[in-house]
Amino acid sequence: MKPLARLVLSVSVLTGCSFVASAQMAISARSGMIHYVEGRVFLNDQPIDTKFGQFPEIKEKAAMRTEDGRAEVLLTPGVFLRVGENSAIRMINNRLIDTRVEFVSGSAIVEADDILKDNSVAIVYKDYIVNLRKRGLYRFDSDPAQLRVYDGDAQVQMGEKSVELKDGKMLSFAGDMAVAKFDSKEGDSLYRWTRRRAEYVSMANVSSAKALRDSSYGLSSSAWGWNPYFGMFTFIPFRGTYYSPFGFAFWSPYTVYRAYYVPTRYYAPLYSGPSYNAGYGYNTMPHTSSGYSGTVAASAGAMHTGSSAAAGAASSGISHGGGSAGGVAAGGGHGGHGR
Numbered sequence: 143m144k145p146l147a148r149l150v151l152s153v154s155v156l157t158g159c160s161f162v163a164s165a166q167m168a169i170s171a172r173s174g175m176i177h178y179v180e181g182r183v184f185l186n187d188q189p190i191d192t193k194f195g196q197f198p199e200i201k202e203k204a205a206m207r208t209e210d211g212r213a214e215v216l217l218t219p220g221v222f223l224r225v226g227e228n229s230a231i232r233m234i235n236n237r238l239i240d241t242r243v244e245f246v247s248g249s250a251i252v253e254a255d256d257i258l259k260d261n262s263v264a265i266v267y268k269d270y271i272v273n274l275r276k277r278g279l280y281r282f283d284s285d286p287a288q289l290r291v292y293d294g295d296a297q298v299q300m301g302e303k304s305v306e307l308k309d310g311k312m313l314s315f316a317g318d319m320a321v322a323k324f325d326s327k328e329g330d331s332l333y334r335w336t337r338r339r340a341e342y343v344s345m346a347n348v349s350s351a352k353a354l355r356d357s358s359y360g361l362s363s364s365a366w367g368w369n370p371y372f373g374m375f376t377f378i379p380f381r382g383t384y385y386s387p388f389g390f391a392f393w394s395p396y397t398v399y400r401a402y403y404v405p406t407r408y409y410a411p412l413y414s415g416p417s418y419n420a421g422y423g424y425n426t427m428p429h430t431s432s433g434y435s436g437t438v439a440a441s442a443g444a445m446h447t448g449s450s451a452a453a454g455a456a457s458s459g460i461s462h463g464g465g466s467a468g469g470v471a472a473g474g475g476h477g478g479h480g481r
Contacts, residue, residue, distance in 0.1 A: 179214075208227055231245055249332055251282075278293045343377065
């Protein structure tokens with residue numbers, strides 16, 4: 143693993159803009175930081191009292207459960223575990239090189255925007271071990287007990303049996319290891335909440351990546367970065383631009399300038415049509431249901447805009463699209479349902 147000082151980003155809240163290496167926010171050293179909660183959430187049966195800038199950690203053998211609430215947990219950099227109401231998980235191993243979480247009951251969704259080469263993430267349910275092999279969106283339910291892969295690639299093991307699940311496939315945790323298709327265009331409240339959280343984290347990435355670029359702070363690996371304006375952490379890739387399974391962008395300090403790039407329109411005196419002059423501005427930040435998001439990339443003169451859920455809209459289909467890791471090629475995303 144990389145030295146902690148290189149992996150972990152913190153911020154001086156007093157200055158509000160200077161990013162420095164810090165060992166106080168050692169969230170890249172272990173998986174299991176409880177990043178966000180809504181409603182009644184418990185850590186080892188103690189209610190979680192959220193405070194600005196303070197994030198409890200699910201240590202090994204510790205359990206987290208929800209009642210009328212939801213929780214977002216940061217695993218390895220780029221991997222989010224979001225737990226729905228009346229659900230429970232337990233941390234088996236919180237090392238980045240071998241993160242293992244037991245899914246006990248309820249519903250949970252894992253959004254993997256990136257799985258670093260030296261990291262490993264596995265979700266355990268009873269006798270099943272689900273290894274997440276690549277970027278994707280994975281849903282776990284206990285009633286009925288099943289795994290659904292909206293996007294990605296998972297290797298499921300049960301004893302000596304093993305099966306691979308990819309986009310649009312599901313596996314019932316009933317012992318037969320039979321793979322079936324499911325309608326990946328269907329969603330529910332947990333899915334919609336997961337999508338909104340994904341958009342918020344993407345929004346926070348833009349200013350965090352820009353602050354790193356402006357400060358000339360050099361990353362040696364992808365990491366979690368603290369954003370004082372949002373009061374939250376965000377994923378910052380080492381290089382290139384990554385797209386979440388929902389189509390939201392995560393800029394590295396090397397590519398974030400593209401989020402601020404916009405062609406400027408002007409009219410030449412002897413030409414009736416519009417021409418373009420390169421300029422910089424915030425116009426490439428589309429106003430979405432939850433604010434301005436970093437879901438637009440300009441590459442080779444083309445733009446890609448991630449889709450966004452419309453507040454109060456009726457349920458609509460979930461579109462699938464590819465993501466880009468380490469590059470700037472635009473990918474599509476899952477469309478949203480109404481809130």
